[in-house]
Amino acid sequence: MCYNVTICKVYSQVNIFRKEFCRLQCGNQRHGIFPDPTGSCCHYVTCHGNGFGFFVGERQACMEPLVWNPVAGACDYASDVPGCDSSCHEFIDVAPLPTAGTLLTDQCFKNGRTYTFDDSVDSGGTCYYVDNEIMKNCCPFGQMFDLEECACLGEMIAERPNCECVAWFTFDTNFEDSLFDIFSGRKRATIDENEGQFGGSAVFSGEGHMFIPYFNNFYFGERISVALWFRTSTTTVQGLLTNGCCNQPPTVEIRCDSGSVTITLDVMAGAKSITFSGASPDSWQHVAFTYDGQSFTAYHNGNVVETLPLRGPILTNKCDVTIGRGRDDPPGSFLEGAVDEFVVCQSVWSESDILGIFQSNDVPTVDN
Numbered sequence: 001m002c003y004n005v006t007i008c009k010v011y012s013q014v015n016i017f018r019k020e021f022c023r024l025q026c027g028n029q030r031h032g033i034f035p036d037p038t039g040s041c042c043h044y045v046t047c048h049g050n051g052f053g054f055f056v057g058e059r060q061a062c063m064e065p066l067v068w069n070p071v072a073g074a075c076d077y078a079s080d081v082p083g084c085d086s087s088c089h090e091f092i093d094v095a096p097l098p099t100a101g102t103l104l105t106d107q108c109f110k111n112g113r114t115y116t117f118d119d120s121v122d123s124g125g126t127c128y129y130v131d132n133e134i135m136k137n138c139c140p141f142g143q144m145f146d147l148e149e150c151a152c153l154g155e156m157i158a159e160r161p162n163c164e165c166v167a168w169f170t171f172d173t174n175f176e177d178s179l180f181d182i183f184s185g186r187k188r189a190t191i192d193e194n195e196g197q198f199g200g201s202a203v204f205s206g207e208g209h210m211f212i213p214y215f216n217n218f219y220f221g222e223r224i225s226v227a228l229w230f231r232t233s234t235t236t237v238q239g240l241l242t243n244g245c246c247n248q249p250p251t252v253e254i255r256c257d258s259g260s261v262t263i264t265l266d267v268m269a270g271a272k273s274i275t276f277s278g279a280s281p282d283s284w285q286h287v288a289f290t291y292d293g294q295s296f297t298a299y300h301n302g303n304v305v306e307t308l309p310l311r312g313p314i315l316t317n318k319c320d321v322t323i324g325r326g327r328d329d330p331p332g333s334f335l336e337g338a339v340d341e342f343v344v345c346q347s348v349w350s351e352s353d354i355l356g357i358f359q360s361n362d363v364p365t366v367d368n
């Protein structure tokens with residue numbers, strides 16, 4: 001959506017700069033979000049790579065009056081970002097005013113920028129595109145995009161409550177978190193309403209994944225329990241869950257390799273992994289782990305596999321949680337199979353809790 005040739009040429013030159021910027025920032029990793037290299041508080045750059053050194057860098061604008069918070073890895077109120085104020089929104093150097101009648105019904109115009117609402121079901125009413133950027137932005141957690149006001153509206157949810165479940169994707173009919181009605185993003189992943197362990201499941205064909213942005217910079221802390229069902233049709237290296245991304249190694253990871261499952265946690269004191277067999281092709285398996293700041297326990301099909309001593313909070317990083325693919329080792333590590341009933345709670349499940357989840361999908365949603 002370039003408005004004239006001159007602006008298009010400027011964009012082209014800037015994009016070459018951003019490709020190099022992303023290549024330097026990302027190295028061999030694929031994705032990442034970085035502060036705008038020009039120093040604008042109102043902008044940030046998303047980098048997307050193909051795994052072979054080619055990157056697309058998109059400069060994106062926070063919705064006015066929000067500014068980029070590099071610590072939170074999200075657009076935030078300027079009062080929470082030292083040294084920044086929203087005056088950067090006043091300096092508009094692209095997108096002149098469109099002539100009357102050029103806005104589509106899913107577009108609005110504000111402060112020199114055209115916003116296009118993303119009405120896809122994945123976005124859940126929270127996402128939009130700015131000017132001619134190809135990557136979409138999404139409103140802060142808890143807010144929805146409003147075309148009338150041309151802004152994100154609603155109460156921002158700064159953090160989720162402790163000691164309760166913070167995510168539960170049932171995948172019965174969609175990619176929505178059933179606890180908070182928030183949709184995840186996805187690429188080439190689908191729902192099979194008839195083929196889950198409990199109801200439907202998310203199906204991954206070996207080239208897609210889903211990502212959950214609100215775990216970006218999420219504080220997992222010292223009390224967490226995670227469970228999911230999975231089924232795979234191959235024995236190659238496949239990522240089930242990772243919170244790693246560009247330049248950020250995962251601190252929570254579940255992956256399969258040659259019929260085994262490995263769960264890794266990275267805490268202040270270092271990383272530890274528990275590996276067990278059980279990723280036999282074409283059968284549903286239940287994996288879970290708990291961490292209480294002192295010990296890390298892995299479960300397979302309702303039974304304890306191993307407990308390791310481990311101390312300190314799980315390290316935070318600025319990445320989405322990704323389901324259906326791993327870190328790029330080997331590149332892609334996409335899951336070919338399905339995932340069901342993915343749950344994350346900031347409480348520590350007991351052995352009987354895990355058995356209840358495994359046998360009857362009975363998730364304790366409040367800490368005991």
Ligand SMILES: [Ca+2]
Pocket residue numbers: 170171172196197198199200201340341
């Ligand atoms: Ca399900």
